[in-house]
Amino acid sequence: MLAYRMRHRIQFQRRVQTQDPNTGEIIVSWETVLFSGRLDVPAEVLTGPGRELIAADAQQAETTARINCRWFPVDRLELYTWRILWDGRIFNITSAETDRTARQEWRLRCSDGLTDGQ
Known part of the structure; x- marks a missing residue:
């Protein structure tokens, strides 16, 4: 791994589910994962060509990316x-x-655009 390639800053988030005490509804939110007290992680982000497709009767765009970062235990x-x-x-x-x-x-291979991280 070459350190000079890690010029981008990314954040990892994990899904958190809580229950509303009044209605009992499950509320989904996202919390940022801390690494050694830091919110952001150095990474190499390489975005590739996107693609377009028809979903829900509307043209949607999706982008793919390769993200390389230092190993952490998970x-x-x-x-x-x-x-x-x-x-x-x-x-x-x-x-x-x-x-x-x-x-x-x-x-990591990633995609964005269709689900907005949901």
Whole structure:
């Protein structure tokens, strides 16, 4: 991993569900994950070509991205439920891979545009 490539700052968020005590309704919100007391994480963000498709009788755009960041201890399945904020955009994590040693970096494939991180 080359440190000079980590020129972007991203934030990881995880879904939090709480129950309204008055109505019993489940309220979904997102909380930012802290890493060593920091909100943002250095990363390399590589956006690729987008695609357009028809969904709900309207033309929608979707962008894909590869995001590489330093490895941190988290279960891979839990990582799929998180989302990433970068440059005012919300990315859903669609794939999470590690390097050969599984201790140096996360290689995340992400998409945005259709679900807005929901």
